[in-house]
Amino acid sequence: MIRHLYLVGAMGSGKTSVGRLVAQRLQLPFYDLDQQIEQATGETIANLFAQQGEQAFRELECEMLTQTIFVPRSVIATGGGVVLNERNRRLMRHRGWVIYLRASPETLWRRLQHTTDRPLLRTESPYETLLAIAQQREPLYQEADWVIETDALRPEEVADAIVRAFKPTPDAPLIISVLPNQPHEYPVQVAPGVMTSAVQAIRQRTQPTRVAILTHPKLRGYADPLLAGFTQNGVPAHLITLPSGERVKSLRAAERLYAQLLEAGCDRSSLLVIVGGGVLGDLGGFVAATYMRGIPYVQIPTTLLAQVDSSVGGKVAVDLPQGKNLVGAFHQPLMTLVDPETLRTLPLRHWRNGFAEMLKYGAALQVGLWRRLQTMLGQGVLGARRVRKAPDYWTLPIARCISLKAQVVSDDERDLSGRRALLNFGHTVGHAIEAALGYQDWLHGEAIAAGMVAEAEIGRTLGVTPPEVADELRETIAQAGLPTRLPAGVDADTLLTHMRHDKKRAGDSLSIVLLEAIGNARLIPNIPTEAIREALTRCATS
Ligand SMILES: NC(=O)c1ccc[n+]([C@@H]2O[C@H](COP(=O)([O-])OP(=O)(O)OC[C@H]3O[C@@H](n4cnc5c(N)ncnc54)[C@H](O)[C@@H]3O)[C@@H](O)[C@H]2O)c1
Known part of the structure; x- marks a missing residue:
């Protein structure tokens, strides 16, 4: 095509x-x-x-x-x-x-x-x-x-x-520099098959005395060759596996992980390599940030969501029973290796989950990416039953998302100037949806998808988002097979309560990223509660 x-x-x-x-x-x-x-x-x-x-x-x-x-x-x-x-x-x-x-x-x-x-x-x-x-x-x-x-x-x-x-290849990957010319500068290497040369790529960047590889049992097909590769190169390597699911992103799992790293003899000259989605990336990154006051780590994301978003930018965290990502740190990886080939085994629902974050980049930051994603949808990449998985088709859009995130993170690593906040388009309502559902039933990207629609409605109510922009956003999200309404049984007041608890809130007033146009988002402070309630009520599932 x-x-x-x-x-x-x-x-x-x-x-x-x-x-x-x-x-x-x-x-x-x-x-x-x-x-x-x-x-x-x-x-x-x-x-x-x-x-x-x-x-x-x-x-x-x-x-x-x-x-x-x-x-x-x-x-x-x-x-x-x-x-x-x-x-x-x-x-x-x-x-x-x-x-x-x-x-x-x-x-x-x-x-x-x-x-x-x-x-x-x-x-x-x-x-x-x-x-x-x-x-x-x-x-x-x-x-x-x-x-x-x-x-x-x-x-x-x-x-x-x-x-x-x-045509990026493992020998000549696309390289995106995060935080260029800053102390924590690191490369994101993107290429189909880059996993196959991961050990070599990592060893070119660092010479660890010991390596721990963190993954899920079902992803051992990706992690085992790394284990063998390090061992063959004389670097003692240990495999640590954890079950899948958001519940693993906990202090209890972090504590178990510290113990396993100690048992494996890992010290500050050791390296943690994370092979998995956003859950393992966030948990493993948090453990790397805190174990012995911080050790280096490498991200090898294997979900679309983790490739375009969570493996870049250094935000690492675990959840508390009270809410998501409430204990965390900024700890940048030593490098991130993105291999779209690993997505071949990803279920359709998780493709859509990651696609939601891709749409977020387009909607908030770059209309050209938004139009590219619409073109891909028009060409049937996320069909009702089938995903077009050819890496040729996904590599450049994935890399474009990463480069947009890298630019934002490089401008505002610690989320201080308001620039990085633009990446939260859809997330104020999205996080509230996740909390209202007890972090079950809906995936992160699904909540963000409905959150983007709801935030566009808030923008419409305030006259910030033109009606045709809000409509286009909703139609595109629906075309991607993602939710456009709030979950059944979740009403505006429940969401407002959770939004007030969100850690990104400043003071008592609610600031939300709203769209002025596709590709152009702005953080709007002091949004009246009534406007939010009205818009959320319009998005409720009747
Ligand atoms: N740190 C950040 O900046 C940031 C940004 C966005 C999201 N997140 C976090 O990311 C998490 C969600 O990440 P996720 O959507 O990747 O979920 P996940 O890590 O739970 O992975 C989803 C599922 O896919 C499986 N899986 C992973 N790779 C696979 C593959 N290649 N083939 C088949 N199955 C595979 C996993 O075992 C899991 O069951 C949330 O906790 C969210 O808060 C963090």
């Missing part, structure tokens, strides 16, 4: 030269949209602009882009203005992956100031024109599936980064 690799970016960002290199490396044909237009019309782009004007050129460009539907799988370099047309952006999303080669206006100017064949720069102050164009188009370019910062890279390095995004 998905075929091409479309390169977008400003004039001078290197789409054509880099595109050729990428096509060679991937052994795919190369197709340059501007060149095709020049060939088809027998005119240069500059002449077409001069003779027919920009509007006529854009129509021609749109027509030629539509022709790419019929060419075999290719690397396609587009013109700088192709993203201006919503139809073009939709077409590229439907027919391939879109990669944005980002260059700063300064870099672009350095490359372009002496050229004469760029019609849009034939103005009295071309640098200011370039700046204005870059500013106007930046949010449209950012809608791409992947963004590569090219300022400091040579063309070969940009090509390498594109190949890693398009």
Whole structure:
């Protein structure tokens, strides 16, 4: 279904030269949209602009882009203005992956100031024109599936980064840096099959004297090769298994784990490797944060939810009988290894569970991701009975979610500035739903899905969220097979009581992340209780 690799970016960002290199490396044909237009019309782009004007050129460009539907799988370099047309952006999303080669206006100017064949720069102050164009188009370019910062890279390095995004492998994974240039900087490596080279990847980063691997009995197929790999490399390794389920995220389980680590002889030079979903990631991370005042740990998430969310960002915690995540710490992993191949064994309900968090990133932070997820739903990735599990299909959207989270965490590691709070879209009501259900029956992502719908309704009531945005959100969540109404028997007042107990609450008033548009969320303080009650009542299951 998905075929091409479309390169977008400003004039001078290197789409054509880099595109050729990428096509060679991937052994795919190369197709340059501007060149095709020049060939088809027998005119240069500059002449077409001069003779027919920009509007006529854009129509021609749109027509030629539509022709790419019929060419075999290719690397396609587009013109700088192709993203201006919503139809073009939709077409590229439907027919391939879109990669944005980002260059700063300064870099672009350095490359372009002496050229004469760029019609849009034939103005009295071309640098200011370039700046204005870059500013106007930046949010449209950012809608791409992947963004590569090219300022400091040579063309070969940009090509390498594109190949890693398009076809990551265990030897050349996609790497996302969390907290770059900060004391706890670490990489998230994403590639189908990256599990197979996990021991090597971990040993390149650290040389532990001893390793403890934490997993569930049913995930031993993933954990056992690690155990063997460390042992073969002369590193004593121990397997610790725990049952599945949220109940394991407890102080009692943490205490048992401390005892098992002691018994295995683990000290501060030991490493904890966690192979599992968000429950083990949160519990294991909490134990790593506190055992002997903190030991390093590696996350190898095996659920979609853990891959896109909980294994990145360093929030680790256990639950108390009074509520979720009430005892915890910020403790960043040494690295996170994301292998979409491990999702093949995941049940459909847990795919949907993780998809809810993906939708959250799109809704709160990036409309391009939101549209990509809608496209995936339209292509039937989460069918009524069957998931399309091909890692080719999931790797880049998973990586995009991680990179969005990494940016937010890098800006606001400790949740202090309000930036990280945006990741809580859907969570104020979602956490209250989980608490009202006693953390049973509904999965985390299911509660967040209904929470997003409810918070969009709160936004609608307050006039913050446009009605069409709230409607689109609900329809998309329903299409993903996720709940859009509150659980039966849970009413607005019960939820309000739990919302007031949420640890993210500040003082007595309720602050909630609301949508102003898809991809644009804002933390709104002091929301009147009456508005919340009214909106929640509308979402109740009658
Ligand atoms: N720390 C954070 O930033 C953060 C963010 C979001 C959610 N969370 C937490 O994550 C937890 C939920 O995580 P989850 O949804 O991954 O649940 P989970 O860890 O309970 O995993 C869900 C189920 O899938 C099974 N499983 C795991 N990998 C599998 C695989 N590859 N194949 C087949 N089965 C597999 C598990 O054994 C379990 O039964 C919640 O406690 C939530 O609070 C934390």
